[in-house]
Amino acid sequence: VSHVLQGPRCPEFYMKCASHPTSDDDLSVALDLIMTNTRGVPCIACTDVMGVVLVFQCSERHVICLDCFQRYCQTRLNDRQFVYHPVIGYSLPCAVGCDESLIKEVHHFRILGDEQYGRYLQYGAEECLLTTGGMMCPSPGCGAGLLPPDGSRKVECDPRLGCGFVFCRLCRGEYHEGACQAVTAPPTGEAAQVNKTIS
Known part of the structure; x- marks a missing residue:
C-alpha cells in the first residue's frame, strides 16, 4: 500500500499486487463487486x-x-447470452435477472x-461491430471485422487485416452483378441443394 498527498488534505491510496509488479504509472481496476x-x-x-462473494448491483443486492x-x-x-450495452460494453445482469443490474466494471469477467x-x-468486439453496422468477412477461416461504406453491395476484406475476399453484402x-443466388443445404443434411433468389 502506498499513498500520495495531493494538496493539504487529499490523500489517495493505491493497492498493488506484489505478485504482479507494475510501474508507478499503471492503474489497477478496483473490482468493487467482490x-x-x-x-x-x-x-x-x-x-x-x-x-468472499460477488454482490450484484441490483436493488436486492x-x-x-x-x-x-x-x-x-x-x-x-x-x-452467447452476454448483453451488449453501448456504454458498459459486453456484460451480464444479476443472475436472478433483476432490472438495471448490468455489471459495470467488466474486468470482473477475468474470473x-x-x-x-x-x-x-x-465476442464483445463482434457484438460491438455488428451493432454499429459492421459485418464479419464470410470467407472460411477469416472472420475479419469490416465497416463497409453504406450503399455499396461490393465489399472487400482488407488484405492487411484479413483475406482479401471480395463479396456481395x-x-x-x-461478388457478382444482378440478383443474388443463395445456395443452402436442406435441414436433413442431404446432398441436394436449394436455390433461393434474394432481392
Whole structure:
C-alpha cells in the first residue's frame, strides 16, 4: 500500500499486487463487486456461505459465490447470452435477472481465466461491430471485422487485416452483378441443394 498527498488534505491510496509488479504509472481496476461476506449471506445459486462473494448491483443486492459466478459467466458465454450495452460494453445482469443490474466494471469477467476471457473479448468486439453496422468477412477461416461504406453491395476484406475476399453484402457470396443466388443445404443434411433468389 502506498499513498500520495495531493494538496493539504487529499490523500489517495493505491493497492498493488506484489505478485504482479507494475510501474508507478499503471492503474489497477478496483473490482468493487467482490467483497468479504461479513454478514454470512448464502450464495443465490448453491446456498453455501462463502468468505468472499460477488454482490450484484441490483436493488436486492443478490450475493453469489465466486465459483458459482464463474460458472454463470461460462454458461452465458458458451450460449452467447452476454448483453451488449453501448456504454458498459459486453456484460451480464444479476443472475436472478433483476432490472438495471448490468455489471459495470467488466474486468470482473477475468474470473473466466485467460482463454475464456479471450473468447469474451472476441465476442464483445463482434457484438460491438455488428451493432454499429459492421459485418464479419464470410470467407472460411477469416472472420475479419469490416465497416463497409453504406450503399455499396461490393465489399472487400482488407488484405492487411484479413483475406482479401471480395463479396456481395446481401448474400455474402463471391461478388457478382444482378440478383443474388443463395445456395443452402436442406435441414436433413442431404446432398441436394436449394436455390433461393434474394432481392
